[in-house]
Amino acid sequence: MSGVDAYQRTLNQTGSMRDTEFRLLGQVTTALINAQKIEGEVRSDPTKMAQFADALNWNNQVWDLFADDCGTAGNQLPRELRGAIVSLGIWVKKETQAALNGDGDLASLIAVNRDIMKGLRNSAANQQAREQAAPPPPGTPSGLVIDSA
Secondary structure (H helix, E strand, O other), rough: OOOHHHEEEEEEEEHHHHHHHHHHHHHHHHHHHHHHHHHHHHHOOOHHHHHHHHHHHHHHHHHHHOOOOOOOOOOOOOHHHHHHHHHHHHHHHHHHHHOOOOOOOHHHHHHHHHHHHHHHHHHHHHHHHHHOOOOOOOOOOOOOOOOOO
């Protein structure tokens, strides 16, 4: 299954975009962890090499989607964050190619995914807390959001 297929399939499930991105990154990170476990055997076993390459390519596709999404007109992320995601996508592409050549570091790819997952989890938790918060005090203009996070 390609990263694009997994992303689109996951979008069809209920939940927020952050939840969807979190689940997708969890799935691809698990594939990378499994690839890391067999990394020493890929040169001698074509089946393991395919599993290794599939995990890396899937991760690369996911990051390509994230980077592409940052360039869409409707993306509401702050400009600096979109730039950082695009930069990470470029780094992932380079690191993926290095790993496929036997020179990359899967631990770094895994760590980046986990860090992004932490940010998504914290962001989703903050959003949920804001949504569940008591209504604003009387006299607060409608639509005004006070974000102390």
